[in-house]
Amino acid sequence: MNTFKPVLTEHIGQPDCHTLSFYKSVGGYTALEKILKMKPEDVTQEVKDSNLRGRGGAGFSTGVKWGFIPKDSNKPKYLINNADESEPGTFKDRLLMNKAPHQMLEGMIIAAYAIGCHTSFIYIRGEFYKEYKILEKTIAEAYENNILGQNILGSNYNLDIVIHRGAGAYICGEETGLIESLEGKRGWPRIKPPFPAIEGYLQSPTIVNNVETLSCIPHIINRGSSWFKSIGPEKGPGPRLFCISGCINKPGVYEEPMGISLKELIYEKAGGIPDDKQLKAVFPGGSSSAILTAEEALDVKMDFEDLVEKKSMLGSAGVIVMDETVDMVQACLNIARFYAHESCGQCTPCREGTVWLVKMLTRLVNGGGKPNDIDMLFEITDNIGGLIDFSKGSYGKTICPFGEAVAWPVRSLVEKFKAEFLEYLPEEKAVA
Ligand SMILES: Cc1cc2nc3c(=O)[nH]c(=O)nc-3n(C[C@H](O)[C@H](O)[C@H](O)COP(=O)(O)O)c2cc1C
Ligand code: SF4
Incomplete structure (x- = not known):
């Protein structure tokens, strides 16, 4: 039996769930209080131990990526929250920014602390005007309550966060295209290496993380890496937001454990296909993933490894369902x-x-x-x-x-x- 309880979307739907007072009433910012008493490298280690893998598309280990930030560099370190969400079939980050912006912000502050960053950016998709206005308010609330700015919550730690709006280019979601754009240039991806963790924004060490990835962080800190690792497959665990669209009775964002079967997602969670039509094919990870035939789709688990075995990928977890009528x-x-x-x-x-x-x-x-x-x-x-x-x-x-x-x-x-x-x-x- 699936005993999974939503983590990232637990409070979504409750009145004023986007506000600071609501977030605090459900334990918000206690993870931040906790890490401000920890060594930054211990925070990184906890995230590494959780086996959290990036939710933006590539699925790289978040803790390992943070660990690439050079310890001996005198340059400033930057954290960029990738909120560009432009992959067709993907609309989960938007929900998180709309309804749980403080959860994401807390994740950002923890990540910034872990990598020694004092100026961080949210690069938000230009079309997300409503979310941009919400985030402006979220950040203002955080400054007013000493959650951002100087000596955060009475500690020695300082952090400023700046929101930068994109201008409608899908390629600015790619981390180096994003960095170029943030620097005020045309959003042309860079040749890697060097990777951003070594040479990113303004040639300084930079971590780029996705909205959903960052939203997982407060929960890992509060409940521990072992708890996180116990959800779904050990090599790529945790809660995951699946966006289901296309020929489906109940399109939407579903929070489920990593490794749930695609069959369960489509037929039990999202109500199956309208008019009982036959399933024909599914893009499991946004339009950039290789398509699965119905037979493959009904026999796959939604985790990094199983999808790679089927020669596709989990990507952004944008599940696009196609029925027998699709050409x-x-x-x-x-x-x-x-x-x-x-x-x-x-x-x-x-x-x-x-x-x-x-x-x-x-x-x-x-x-x-x-x-x-x-x-x-x-x-x-x-x-x-x-x-x-x-x-x-x-x-x-x-x-x-x-x-x-x-x-x-x-x-x-x-x-x-x-x-x-x-x-x-x-x-x-x-x-x-
Ligand atoms: C063409 C292209 C578009 C991308 N668009 C996004 C995006 O909109 N949002 C996102 O988080 N990652 C996107 N990515 C992945 C980012 O380059 C990067 O891997 C990710 O933001 C890292 O965060 P994560 O480790 O938390 O997943 C895109 C990658 C490519 C190649
Ligand atoms: S950098 Fe090359 S592969 Fe990437 S979008 Fe531009 S032209 Fe295409």
């Missing part, structure tokens, strides 16, 4: 259009390849497809993002993982639903 070629074109529009244009395979994909798929749906189009689609995706083989690591051929983010969904759609693509070829040109 996979049209869906593919839709996705390709998005990525062609959002490519920053620095790398030739990504800049040119995404436009080629759109042109070829448009030609195909308009009845002008050519016999070797399927092979060409494979070749283009390989040239942008490399072969899909997660077991051997990334084969990316571009500056940032956006290349893989377009190659994986498109290639997997063509590979797994090839017959539908062939059907679009004019009859006399179709070759199986």
Whole structure:
């Protein structure tokens, strides 16, 4: 039996749950009080021990990342809260900012303390105007109550937080594109290494963490790393916010333990598919993940490892459900259009390849497809993002993982639903 109790969304829905007084009434900022008496390295160790992995997409260990901050550097250290949330099918950070902003803020202050940061940023998606206004208020409340500013809660620790609004570019969610944008430049991702923890904002050590990742931190501090590790699979544990959209009876954000089966999520939690239609396919981790057929989807656990085994990924946990009526070629074109529009244009395979994909798929749906189009689609995706083989690591051929983010969904759609693509070829040109 699933005995999981929501952690991050426990109080969401209660009146005024976004306010400081409400947050304090349910134990808010006690984790902050606790860590201000701890050594920063012990805070990092606790987070490392919890096995928390990033909720932004890449799933890297949060504590290990914090530990990369050089101890001997005299440069200022920065923490950036990535609130850009632009991955199609993903809308969980928005909920957290709307309804539990102090939980996120407490996580930020703890993270900043652990890495020795005194100026931190929230980089928020430009379209999130309402959330921006809420966060302005949240931060003002925190300053008024000595939770931010000088000598926080009577300690020697000082921290300022600045909100920076994005301007509508998906690529500014990628951490180095985000940093460039924050520096006032065009949001062009940087070649790594150096990684931001060594050389990030203004060439100084910088940690970028996602809203949901940071929201987990107060709970890890208060309840301990062993408690966190006991939720779901040990290698990637904890509560997780799954965003369910598409052909589904009850779309929304569901907080469940890592490792829940996708079948349970779709059919028990989110009410199944409207009109009892057949499931056809699912993107398990936003539109950047490789698509799963119905058969694969009904046999997968929503954790990092199981999805990699199925040659997809958990990504941002944006679950996009498709029923039997969805045209996979049209869906593919839709996705390709998005990525062609959002490519920053620095790398030739990504800049040119995404436009080629759109042109070829448009030609195909308009009845002008050519016999070797399927092979060409494979070749283009390989040239942008490399072969899909997660077991051997990334084969990316571009500056940032956006290349893989377009190659994986498109290639997997063509590979797994090839017959539908062939059907679009004019009859006399179709070759199986
Ligand atoms: C194209 C692209 C877009 C991304 N968009 C986001 C985003 O909107 N929000 C986010 O948290 N991470 C996003 N990421 C992942 C970030 O680069 C980074 O890994 C993450 O913010 C780190 O935080 P975490 O370790 O807490 O997950 C994106 C990555 C890529 C390649
Ligand atoms: S992969 Fe695409 S989005 Fe990323 S840096 Fe290259 S051109 Fe820009």
